[in-house]
Structures are given as structure tokens and as C-alpha cells.
Amino acid sequence: MQFVRRSHVPTRLLIAAPLAAVAVSLALSGLLIAAAGADPFEAYWKMLVGAFGSRLSITETLTRTTPLILTGLAAAVAFRARLWNIGAEGQFFVGALAVAALAHGVLAGTPAIVGTPLLLVAGAAAGALLLLVPLALRLRFGVDEVVTTLLLNFVVLLFVGMMIEGPLKDPMAFGWPQSVPVPGGLMLPKLVPRSRLTIGLLIALAAALAVAFVQARTVFGFEARAAGLAPRAAAFAGVSLPRTLVAVACLSGALAGLAGAVEVLSVKGFVTKDLSPGYGYSGIVVAMLAGLNPIGVVAGALFVGIVFVGADGMSRALGVPSFIADVIVAISLLSMLVALLFTSYEVRR
Amino acid sequence: MTAALDILLTASLWAAVLRIATPLIFGTLGALICERSGVLNLGIEGIMTLGAMVGWLTVYQGGDLWTGLLAAAAAGAAFGLLHAALTVPLGLSQHVTGLGITLFSSSLTYFVFRLSVPVSSTPPTIEPFRPLAIPGLSDLPFLGEALFQQTAPTYLALAATAAVAWLLARTPLGLAVRMAGENPHAVEAQGLDPIRIRIGAVVAGSALMGLGGAFLTTAAFNSFFPTMIQGRGWVCIALVVFSSWKPGKALFGALLFALFDAYQLRLQHVVEGAVPYQLFLMVPYVLSILALVVMSRRARVPQALMQPYRRGER
Numbered sequence: 001m002q003f004v005r006r007s008h009v010p011t012r013l014l015i016a017a018p019l020a021a022v023a024v025s026l027a028l029s030g031l032l033i034a035a036a037g038a039d040p041f042e043a044y045w046k047m048l049v050g051a052f053g054s055r056l057s058i059t060e061t062l063t064r065t066t067p068l069i070l071t072g073l074a075a076a077v078a079f080r081a082r083l084w085n086i087g088a089e090g091q092f093f094v095g096a097l098a099v100a101a102l103a104h105g106v107l108a109g110t111p112a113i114v115g116t117p118l119l120l121v122a123g124a125a126a127g128a129l130l131l132l133v134p135l136a137l138r139l140r141f142g143v144d145e146v147v148t149t150l151l152l153n154f155v156v157l158l159f160v161g162m163m164i165e166g167p168l169k170d171p172m173a174f175g176w177p178q179s180v181p182v183p184g185g186l187m188l189p190k191l192v193p194r195s196r197l198t199i200g201l202l203i204a205l206a207a208a209l210a211v212a213f214v215q216a217r218t219v220f221g222f223e224a225r226a227a228g229l230a231p232r233a234a235a236f237a238g239v240s241l242p243r244t245l246v247a248v249a250c251l252s253g254a255l256a257g258l259a260g261a262v263e264v265l266s267v268k269g270f271v272t273k274d275l276s277p278g279y280g281y282s283g284i285v286v287a288m289l290a291g292l293n294p295i296g297v298v299a300g301a302l303f304v305g306i307v308f309v310g311a312d313g314m315s316r317a318l319g320v321p322s323f324i325a326d327v328i329v330a331i332s333l334l335s336m337l338v339a340l341l342f343t344s345y346e347v348r349r
Numbered sequence: 350m351t352a353a354l355d356i357l358l359t360a361s362l363w364a365a366v367l368r369i370a371t372p373l374i375f376g377t378l379g380a381l382i383c384e385r386s387g388v389l390n391l392g393i394e395g396i397m398t399l400g401a402m403v404g405w406l407t408v409y410q411g412g413d414l415w416t417g418l419l420a421a422a423a424a425g426a427a428f429g430l431l432h433a434a435l436t437v438p439l440g441l442s443q444h445v446t447g448l449g450i451t452l453f454s455s456s457l458t459y460f461v462f463r464l465s466v467p468v469s470s471t472p473p474t475i476e477p478f479r480p481l482a483i484p485g486l487s488d489l490p491f492l493g494e495a496l497f498q499q500t501a502p503t504y505l506a507l508a509a510t511a512a513v514a515w516l517l518a519r520t521p522l523g524l525a526v527r528m529a530g531e532n533p534h535a536v537e538a539q540g541l542d543p544i545r546i547r548i549g550a551v552v553a554g555s556a557l558m559g560l561g562g563a564f565l566t567t568a569a570f571n572s573f574f575p576t577m578i579q580g581r582g583w584v585c586i587a588l589v590v591f592s593s594w595k596p597g598k599a600l601f602g603a604l605l606f607a608l609f610d611a612y613q614l615r616l617q618h619v620v621e622g623a624v625p626y627q628l629f630l631m632v633p634y635v636l637s638i639l640a641l642v643v644m645s646r647r648a649r650v651p652q653a654l655m656q657p658y659r660r661g662e663r
Contacts, residue, residue, distance in 0.1 A: 003440070003659065032457075032460065035464070036464055079445075084444050086448065137638075137641075137642055141642050141645050141646060142645050142646060143638075143641045143642055143645045144590075144641070144645075146391065146444055146586075147583055147586050147587050147590075147637070147638075147641060148638050148641060150580075150583045151580070151583055151584075151587065151634045151635075151637050151638050152634075152638070154579075154580045154583075154631075154634045155631050155634045155635060158627040158628075158630050158631045158634075159627065159631070161627050162625045162627040162628070165625070165627075166625060281448075281452065284445070284448060285449075285452070288445060288449075321459070321460050321463035321464060323456055323459040323460040323463060324460055326452065326455075326456030326459070326460075327453070327456045327457055327460055329452070329456075330449060330452035330453035330456050330457075331453060333445075333448075333449040333452060333453075334431075334435065334446070334449045334450075334453060337435065337441050337442070337445060337446055337449065338435065338439065338441070341439055341440075341441060
């Protein structure tokens with residue numbers, strides 16, 4: 001058996017691959033659902049109902065999809081340039097923390113029209129700054145960024161704990177470790193009244209379009225891709241690898257930080273340690289499911305959002321542990337990797 | 350100040366160092382074997398979680414402690430085989446596949462744990478490994494308490510370090526593994542199959558990772574809880590770089606790391622309230638990053654690490 005790289009990848013294969021991956025993961029997870037004593041078909045039906053069955057469940061699914069689009073984009077732009085940013089979880093939290101700190105302090109009295117955009121920018125900037133640390137270590141000392149970005153996630157989460165039990169602690173929270181709330185006026189406007197869905201969703205969609213445009217139409221987008229595909233050739237052609245990577249890191253970290261900022265300004269209005277149920281890590285799956293394509297990220301995020309929200313309902317109805325959601329997502333990542341292999345290679349005997 | 354220094358003179362600190370180091374020794378050795386053969390295994394965090402649960406569950410279901418360790422190693426090996434199958438013959442990105450293995454094995458672990466153990470406020474417990482005092486040596490003052498009253502898996506970890514060091518440096522098998530990580534084409538020229546060697550190394554290394562996780566539930570604690578690995582796997586990946594891919598230095602790195610960890614735990618009590626406790630908890634992760642910075646320049650990375658090997662392709 002031999003793999004031969006395809007010279008041309010048919011579009012239908014690019015669309016069929018994620019669908020096949022999702023089908024395989026649902027089939028395999030179905031075995032686990034059966035092992036838990038439930039009927040897989042009924043379980044998946046309950047999952048769909050849980051994610052789309054009512055007005056509330058639809059807005060919840062879209063609320064869950066919003067940060068996943070942004071963290072998915074964060075992973076996609078970085079991976080495309082072979083910058084292995086596994087730290088989106090940490091960048092998400094510093095973005096959220098920056099919002100909580102500034103909304104309570106400097107920007108407390110500002111009108112929403114100025115204050116809210118500034119908070120979003122601050123969250124993005126905090127995420128970008130955090131990713132520049134491991135990037136600097138890579139460029140200066142040759143330290144692989146995979147482990148450093150991962151380890152920083154733990155450091156950031158402890159830092160968040162320190163802040164919300166210390167300087168940023170909400171004295172009105174009955175001793176719960178949570179940050180002071182963002183003033184109501186600075187929160188993002190609702191997209192659907194009487195739901196948790198805000199215009200954060202539109203921000204995420206706009207970000208996907210913007211990233212798609214940047215990658216397809218700008219010199220920076222071309223250089224970033226070249227840096228990932230063939231760093232040596234790119235350098236020979238005059239692309240400054242360090243400069244490109246710094247720009248990619250800023251964009252990737254900013255998207256993850258923005259995810260944290262949007263989440264605080266949409267959902268709770270304050271920071272807790274469980275603000276993210278692993279959005280940073282799920283973003284990696286979303287990006288891979290999308291084949292690192294920014295528009296595909298929206299679809300990937302929607303899939304993961306459906307699984308997470310739907311699994312809660314399914315778990316309540318059938319007693320299958322809700323951890324099944326993470327299993328489905330993880331298996332889809334692995335099967336998507338295999339599917340991607342078959343899109344870029346042909347198998348010959 | 351003297352209170353902070355006095356801690357260093359207690360035998361219980363040094364006993365704790367060995368105890369804390371044990372899962373790191375297993376994990377680092379495991380990751381080291383994989384990387385020496387040319388495969389980065391970022392599945393380690395999940396494989397350790399899986400090993401912790403499988404080891405515990407086996408004993409909880411009535412198996413004895415050694416069967417628990419064996420089952421954990423087998424579970425680790427099985428997920429190692431999955432990682433190897435995806436990255437070696439198929440040549441998928443080792444970074445992303447490894448993360449996928451971590452996500453998959455840890456979520457499957459939680460799922461199986463929830464299925465097999467009823468939800469309760471206090472986690473069910475097992476009877477763990479007891480400290481095994483080595484006759485004669487354990488009566489030595491200070492050293493006896495620090496070194497020779499450990500649990501059996503700790504002694505096993507030390508023995509494994511010696512075994513791996515000897516295997517890698519002195520046997521034809523070790524040479525083949527090292528060559529697969531340096532230049533797989535040369536391995537093939539010798540009439541050996543680099544693909545099989547890499548798969549074997551990843552399976553064996555992952556079995557050790559499983560053991561590292563199982564130590565936590567069968568010797569250090571007596572119950573399983575989902576967050577118990579707490580980044581130890583990633584620390585092991587950092588320790589491999591710190592060790593320059595050498596088993597002896599890996600042992601030293603794990604012990605040094607455990608010393609800082611055990612020390613900060615005790616220091617917390619001395620300076621209680623003066624410093625937020627989270628700062629102490631950050632120390633291990635920050636140390637790992639610093640270790641990477643210090644060692645990355647000097648270390649000689651296996652030349653073919655993370656490069657997929659395809660027959661007939663250069």
C-alpha cells in the first residue's frame with residue numbers, strides 16, 4: 001500500500017470528508033451509548049431535540065456555538081502557519097479577565113457605545129499578548145510552543161483563581177469565587193430577547209468572514225500560508241518568518257481572547273473558573289473538522305455546539321453520562337484526521 | 350526563614366519527593382521511548398488519566414493491585430497502538446493526533462467511570478499499595494525513612510529507569526529504536542522495518558504512561574477523580590526535553606521537579622496567608638517552562654522526531 005499525494009483535490013471530497021468523519025464518530029459513539037443501556041437512535045434523536053427542540057434550546061445551541069467559532073478560528077489561523085497554539089484556553093481566560101477588570105475599573109462609567117467595543121479590544125489584546133510569550137520563547141530560544149502554550153493554560157487558570165479570590169473578588173457573591181460583575185449597560189445587546197444569545201454571534205461570524213478574506217486576498221494571508229507549507233522556500237522568497245509568525249500569533253491569540261471577552265459580555269457578566277468548559281481545546285477540534293478553513297469553522301463549531309447542548313438533554317432523558325459529548329467530539333477529531341489524509345493522498349497498491 | 354530551610358532536613362520531605370516523582374518517572378520514561386523512536390506522543394495526559402482509572406477500577410472490581418497495574422499498562426498500550434497506527438503508517442500530524450488521543454482517552458475514561466461507579470458524594474475507595482520497608486535498609490536513620498519505605502510501584506519506577514537506560518544504550522533493540530528516531534532510512538538499509546520499531550516503541554512507552562497514572566490511584570491515593578492528572582503528562586513532555594532524551598537525566602529531572610513540588614507544599618504552611626496559595630501551585634508549571642528554555646538550546650533532539658517515515662520517499 002502506498003500513499004500518493006493528489007495533485008488536485010476534488011471539492012466534493014473536501015465536503016464529503018467531514019461528513020464521513022462525523023458519521024463514523026456517531027456510529028462508534030453509538031456503541032458506547034448502547035453499552036450504557038440506551039438505544040443509540042433514540043439517543044441521537046433526543047440529542048437533536050435537546051439542541052433544536054424549542055426556541056430556548058436553539059438560542060442555547062447558538063450561544064454555545066459563538067465562543068467555539070472564535071476559538072476554532074484561533075486554532076485554524078495558527079495551525080495554518082504551523083504555529084501550534086494549544087493555549088487558546090488560557091488566552092480565552094485572560095481575555096475574559098481583562099474585560100472583568102476594566103469594566104469594573106477604568107471603563108466603568110463610559111457609555112456602552114464606547115465602552116463595550118473597548119472591552120472587546122482589550123480582551124483580544126490580552127489574548128494576543130499571552131501568546132506572544134511562548135512565541136518569543138520559540139523564536140529566541142527554540143522552545144517548542146506546544147508544551148509552553150499548554151503549560152501556560154494551567155498558570156492562567158491559577159492566576160484567574162487568584163484574581164477572583166483576591167483583587168477582583170465580588171464581595172456580594174456570598175463568598176463564591178467570582179469576579180465583580182460587568183455593569184449591565186456594558187453587556188452586549190441581546191440578539192433574541194429573553195434568551196442568552198447576544199450579538200456576540202454576529203461578531204463571531206464577522207470574524208470568520210474577516211479571517212477568510214485576510215487569508216484569501218491579502219499578502220499577509222499568503223505569507224502566513226507559505227510560512228506553514230514551506231518555511232524555507234518562503235524565507236528564500238523574502239518572507240520574514242519571525243515577523244509573519246508574530247502577526248499570526250497576534251491574530252490567533254486575539255481571536256481566543258475575543259472569545260473570552262464575548263463570553264463574559266454575553267452570558268454571565270462575570271468571570272468564574274468554569275466560564276469555559278474547555279472552549280480552547282474544543283476549538284482545536286473545530287478547526288480540524290473544518291480542515292482549517294475559516295468558513296468551515298462556523299459549521300464545525302455548530303456541530304460541536306449541537307453535540308454539547310444536545311448531550312445534556314439526552315443525558316437527562318436517558319441516563320447516559322453526558323461525558324458522551326466529549327467522546328463524540330474526540331472521535332470526530334480522530335476520524336477527521338484520517339478523512340483529511342484520504343483527501344490529500346490517493347491510496348495505490 | 351529557618352523554618353523554610355528546616356523543611357529540607359526532614360526525612361518526610363525526601364520520602365514525599367520520591368512519591369511525587371514516581372508518576373513523573375513513569376510518564377517521562379514512556380514519552381522518552383516514544384520520542385527516541387521519532388514519535389511525539391501528546392496523548393500522554395489522556396493515557397495517564399486512563400491508566401489511573403483502569404488501575405483503580407480493576408482493583409475496585411476485585412482484582413489485586415498488581416493486576417490493576419497490568420490492566421493500566423495494557424490500556425495505555427492499546428491507546429499507544431492507536432496513536433502509533435495513526436501517526437506511523439498513516440503519517441498523520443503527531444501534534445494534532447496526540448491531542449486527539451488525549452481528548453479521546455480522557456473523555457472515554459470519565460464516561461466509563463460514570464457508567465461503572467454510581468454517583469456519590471464521597472468517591473469509593475480501594476485498599477492501596479502499602480509502603481514496603483526494605484529489611485535492613487529501612488532501619489537506617491533518615492535515609493531509611495526517605496528512601497526505603499516506599500510503595501512497590503516506586504521501586505518499580507526506579508528499576509524501569511535502569512532497564513530503559515540499559516536497553517536503549519546497550520542492546521541491539523535499543524540501537525534500532527534510537528536509529529528509527531535519528532534516521533529511519535538507515536534502519537531500513539539495515540534490513541529492519543522502521544515502521545514496526547516505531548509502533549513497538551510507542552506501544553511500550555504508552556504502557557509506561559498508563560502505569561504512571563495507575564500509581565496515583567493505587568499507591569498515592571485510593572480513589573479516582575477526573576482532574577487528578579492535573580497536567581502531569583505535559584510536565585513529563587517538558588521533562589523529556591530537560592533530560593536531553595536520556596533516561597538517567599530524566600530520573601534526575603523528575604526528582605528535582607518533585608523536590609520543588611514537595612517543598613512548595615510544605616512552604617505553603619510556613620508562610621500561610623502571606624502569599625496567595627495559587628502562586629505556589631503555579632511553580633511546577635513555570636518551572637517546566639523554564640526547564641524547557643534552559644535545556645532547549647543544549648539538547649540534541651532526535652533528528653527524525655515528528656517526521657513521518659514513508660517507504661521510498663525522501
